[in-house]
Amino acid sequence: MSPVPFDPIGVDHRKILSSNRFPAPPAGGSESSAIAGYLTDAREAWLEHGLDTRRADRVTAEAAISELYRIAKHFPPQFIWTSSPPAAVRCIRTEKLDTTTAPGCDDAPNRIAAMLARSRDAVEKRLDRLTPTFPKPHVSPGRTQTLSPAEALEGGAEVADVIRATIRDSLRTSLFDNIGRPIKSTLPVMPGVGTWFGQHEAHRSAFGLVAHRLGLARLPPDEIELLEITTALAVSTGWWWAFDDVCVLAERPISVDTEPIPHSPHGTRRLHRDDGPAVAYADGCAVHAIHGTIVPHWVIDDPTPERIAAERNIEIRRTAIEHIGWDRWIDDAGMQLIDRSDDPGNDAATLALYASPRQWRTNQRILLVTNGSRERDGRRRRYGIHVPGWVPTALTAAAWTYGLDAADYAQLVRRT
DSSP: OOOOOOOSSOOOHHHHTOOTTSOOOOOTTOOHHHHHHHHHHHHHHHHHHHTOOSOOOHHHHHHHHHHHHHHTTOOOOEEEEESSHHHHHHHHHHHTOOOOOOTTOOSHHHHHHHHHHHHHHHHHHTBOOOOOSSOSSOOOGGGGGGSOHHHHHHTTOOHHHHHIIIIIIHHIIIIIIIIIHHHHHTSOOOTTOOOBOGGGGHHHHHHHHHHHHTTSBOOOHHHHHHHHHHHHHHHHOSOEEEOSSEEEEEOOOSEEOEEEOTTOTTOOEEEOOSSSOSEEOTTSOEEEEETTEEEOTHHHHOOOHHHHHHOOOHHHHHHHHHHHOHHHHHHHHTOOEEEEEEOTTBTTOEEEEEEOOGGGOOOOEEEEEEOSSOOTTSOOOEEEEEEOTTOOSHHHHHHHHTTOOHHHHHTOOOBO
């Protein structure tokens, strides 16, 4: 089949698909500080697109996908827009769209998937290793994950490794792992149907574009064209599903609430909102999360002792308890107190040992302790620790958490 001409609506697609909306790289031979600053600026620009909650740019998204179909030697598809990924899945099922995407099938979804996979591989294969311009003690690739771009480059890290940590890995964690996966977990499995995640897989295009612009991945024109197209999709739309004659797309969320992951040197973020959904779509579909833990809506809307006690997932249970406060939960749940004593390692604080609720089906006990340091509001947070069921006293339980026996723990100097 010969390539299909594409210009159904008379727009300048090269202009629409331009990636010039991102920061320009520094000139060749720039110092490490300039490269580090560029990587940080590029990451933040991509992150902003990944968290974008504006209505999708449908003209750009449809033009980009039509280009993919043209390159795959297929006519542009009919476009069906839906309000959310769950709505898109319902549409795919209702319309009984072709799901034959097994390897070897020569249809549009498989051709597009193969093209995009080759494009991603091309960047890695052509990523030339440069001799560090800033010769200092070598930094291993693993260490770049724990250092800021400036620290890594000044330490002699390979520029390519810093790009992987600062751009690809950081954005993948923030957007795909911490937003895309939670949304995907709410959807039914559709065997044979490939999903592209638009803004939530921006790390793929970001990595390729930054590496190319810094001259580290010398790509041929056809690979640059694919990179431009995937960049356009990442900055214009949410999720999409390709079929031979139809493409189903989902609008972006109308709200996304995140917080920085503590101590991250690469600006990674996680979902967090303690008074409503962390991700919300216009049709009411939502994902709830507290400090990155995905929870059912009742954890935020109505965290009753009965629901908490009946919850089998330990992380959800812990998050729900911390959301309402350990002291309140223990009082409301009527927990059985086993022992209480002063905390010899924590001035003016007490230790309290409780039996676990029967619904948890464990013989573990809960030690309620007070944090040694104060929060920003001056209070000292109370929290529970799971301890073995054999500990007889609160003092023994506290000692166990430090790997000590009760007598040694009792001799601890009080914390300040």
